[in-house]
Amino acid sequence: MVEKKEVFVQGNIACAEGALYAGCSFFAGYPITPSTEVAEHMSEELPKRGGAFIQMEDEIASSIAIQGAAWAGKKVMTVTSGPGLSLMMEHVGLAAFTETPCVFVDVQRGGPSTGLPTLPGQADMMQVKWGSHGDYEPIALAPNSPQECFDLMIKAFNLAEIYRVPVFFMMDEVVGHMTERVQIPPAEEIQVVERRWSSKPPGQYRPYEVGEDLVPDMVKAGDGYRIHITGLTHDERGYPAMNPTAHDRLVRRIHEKIRRHADALVDIREDGIEGAEVAVVSFGITSRVAAAAVELARQRGLKVGHLRLIITWPFPGRRIAEVARHVKGIVVPELNMGQVVLEVERAVAGRVPVHSVPHAGGTVHEPEVILEKILEAAR
Amino acid sequence: MSTDLYRWADQLQLGTDIDNPVMPFLRQDRIPHIWCPGCGIGTTVNCFARALTESGLDLDKVAIVSGIGCTGRVAGYMNLDSFHTTHGRAIPFATGLKLANPDLKVVVYSGDGDLFAIGGNHFIHAARRNMDIMVVCVNNFTYGMTGGQVAPTTPLGPSQTTMPYGNFEPSFNLPFLADACGAVYVARWTVYHVKQLAKAMQEGLKKKGFVFIEALSPCPTLYSRRNRLGDGVDQLKYYKEKSVQKNGVDTKELALGFQEEIIVGKFVDRERPTWLESMNEHFSRVLGTRYQPWGVTHAED
Numbered sequence A: 001m002v003e004k005k006e007v008f009v010q011g012n013i014a015c016a017e018g019a020l021y022a023g024c025s026f027f028a029g030y031p032i033t034p035s036t037e038v039a040e041h042m043s044e045e046l047p048k049r050g051g052a053f054i055q056m057e058d059e060i061a062s063s064i065a066i067q068g069a070a071w072a073g074k075k076v077m078t079v080t081s082g083p084g085l086s087l088m089m090e091h092v093g094l095a096a097f098t099e100t101p102c103v104f105v106d107v108q109r110g111g112p113s114t115g116l117p118t119l120p121g122q123a124d125m126m127q128v129k130w131g132s133h134g135d136y137e138p139i140a141l142a143p144n145s146p147q148e149c150f151d152l153m154i155k156a157f158n159l160a161e162i163y164r165v166p167v168f169f170m171m172d173e174v175v176g177h178m179t180e181r182v183q184i185p186p187a188e189e190i191q192v193v194e195r196r197w198s199s200k201p202p203g204q205y206r207p208y209e210v211g212e213d214l215v216p217d218m219v220k221a222g223d224g225y226r227i228h229i230t231g232l233t234h235d236e237r238g239y240p241a242m243n244p245t246a247h248d249r250l251v252r253r254i255h256e257k258i259r260r261h262a263d264a265l266v267d268i269r270e271d272g273i274e275g276a277e278v279a280v281v282s283f284g285i286t287s288r289v290a291a292a293a294v295e296l297a298r299q300r301g302l303k304v305g306h307l308r309l310i311i312t313w314p315f316p317g318r319r320i321a322e323v324a325r326h327v328k329g330i331v332v333p334e335l336n337m338g339q340v341v342l343e344v345e346r347a348v349a350g351r352v353p354v355h356s357v358p359h360a361g362g363t364v365h366e367p368e369v370i371l372e373k374i375l376e377a378a379r
Numbered sequence B: 001m002s003t004d005l006y007r008w009a010d011q012l013q014l015g016t017d018i019d020n021p022v023m024p025f026l027r028q029d030r031i032p033h034i035w036c037p038g039c040g041i042g043t044t045v046n047c048f049a050r051a052l053t054e055s056g057l058d059l060d061k062v063a064i065v066s067g068i069g070c071t072g073r074v075a076g077y078m079n080l081d082s083f084h085t086t087h088g089r090a091i092p093f094a095t096g097l098k099l100a101n102p103d104l105k106v107v108v109y110s111g112d113g114d115l116f117a118i119g120g121n122h123f124i125h126a127a128r129r130n131m132d133i134m135v136v137c138v139n140n141f142t143y144g145m146t147g148g149q150v151a152p153t154t155p156l157g158p159s160q161t162t163m164p165y166g167n168f169e170p171s172f173n174l175p176f177l178a179d180a181c182g183a184v185y186v187a188r189w190t191v192y193h194v195k196q197l198a199k200a201m202q203e204g205l206k207k208k209g210f211v212f213i214e215a216l217s218p219c220p221t222l223y224s225r226r227n228r229l230g231d232g233v234d235q236l237k238y239y240k241e242k243s244v245q246k247n248g249v250d251t252k253e254l255a256l257g258f259q260e261e262i263i264v265g266k267f268v269d270r271e272r273p274t275w276l277e278s279m280n281e282h283f284s285r286v287l288g289t290r291y292q293p294w295g296v297t298h299a300e301d
């Protein structure tokens, strides 16, 4: 058996390595703290590992250059932080509507505006869910350690290929810059999903024809298919179709292709939910602080469960609703003024109180602050 | 207006006639097109189709990318791998497409507003990098798609819907801009000069590096009507009478005034390593065998 490779690296480097192991061979980006190390690592490694790197003139360009490369057949990504993410939004919609597989890494910092460039935040969660105009269903994952930056980045690429959607990788400054041990399995043990290439010949292939799973198969430019891809509402041929019927069909499908697979897209790390009086729901860096708070509460004899969301979008509402049936209250700490908690409230639908633990960012919570809410929820 | 010019202008229009030699280059299931009668965009497409024929390129390896606008619709009518992207961003999309598959000949086809207002930053950087793409700008001095607003190419004087008292903003001299940023091939023609425009496109398709072709084109529905310039044929007449060919002239001389002289011709034709060539050369030298050359076998031919 081939040994696992062990390295000590920061989350940003682990994220870049995860992308490389996932098969990313095209990177376009624009430097921004606290994400820059991802781009730097890609610029160093891609030339030696059969890929291409380009630093574009801005994030608008980066977020569409990767889509050009995706249509030439590559697995692609870009990386940014708040201000850059805002600039990328129009192209998130383009990727969603043209069903272009791509990964957007957001190493979150304190916002709004220039905010706190070197300090953490988790306040872009709703932006990635809703930020581009129009309706679409993105996927988002939230790692809480360098190891997860590696492992989940592979998952992020796989999901982008399986569902042909923009996938957001929601890191934050702390996860990005913390150095920890990362185990890298031998390449052959890493499960990598390849593109859903169409087996149809030119002439028979229609770019947006779908089967059971509602996700169309793909081809690439240069192979004789003479595809037309547009951000306008389009029909199965990919041709503009300027009417409400075509629009309804397409917009519904790009939602349905995610919603129909909602169960497969649940990824929650659960701890002690069985018999818990209180549940804590957290994600990303905050989940580490929340785990400490849960431990403190348990030391005081409380039965507290912890649900750590790995995939935040689509939101695992069904599971949260189930949990709500058995607990007295749910506590949701996050480094924002209360974003993911809105989805928790929606799922819980008033069955039990939901306690938000907001934090404007710049640092993580004090575990005691979360503990206090847990105690309140248990009363 | 001579009837000759009318008949001739008619022939230039992108027709729906099945015998038209341009038809094989079009997605016939998408015809009729959306362009107004007398619009010059179809004429440029006609020239482009001719250039494609003459170029002898394998059309499966030619991709066209457009932004948003009346001109932005060109990609959708060409029977090529074609991408209708977002407003102003055709060039960075094309950059990704080209870099990811250097085998492709990538053409960006878009309007003046798209390429030089919202997309101006991408243009200058792609030219600076000498990205191996051909950019065709249909310059109608206005934002056609949105109803005739002022553009960065609108000459001083004419009225636009958002310059109702006449334009007072200086405009870009596009060939000068392209030249200054490092384009290796720069030409300007009008839709009156169909042969020359087609030839320039043909040369552009053969050229390695950042190619810029400006095609002056009438927008009779908005720009001409608003400024009482007559119909499409009247604009052709203006192009015919006021154009002066000056190949190789200093691009500084190429500013355009309202209904004034138009200098046309090929102004720049030079060699410079493309971004991909530079990258491959540089990494091979610096990294030696550690470098895994990217698209190098194809980039050479």
Ligand SMILES: Cc1ncc(C[n+]2csc(CCOP(=O)(O)OP(=O)(O)O)c2C)c(N)n1
Residues within 6 Å of the ligand: B068, B069, B070, B071, B072, B087, B110, B111, B112, B113, B114, B115, B138, B140, B142, B143, B144, B145, B146, B151
């Ligand atoms: C981000 C964004 N802003 C504005 C628009 C609206 N819009 C569509 S086309 C266009 C201008 C097109 O002008 P030009 O590029 O000159 O093309 P033409 O229609 O003249 O061929 C504008 C402003 C848009 N589609 N997207």
Ligand code: SF4
Residues within 6 Å of the ligand: B034, B035, B036, B038, B039, B040, B041, B070, B140, B144, B145, B218, B219, B220, B221, B222
């Ligand atoms: S509005 Fe002007 S540019 Fe647009 S199709 Fe009509 S004539 Fe052409």
Ligand SMILES: [Mg+2]
Residues within 6 Å of the ligand: B069, B111, B112, B113, B138, B139, B140, B141, B142, B143, B144, B151
């Ligand atoms: Mg225009």
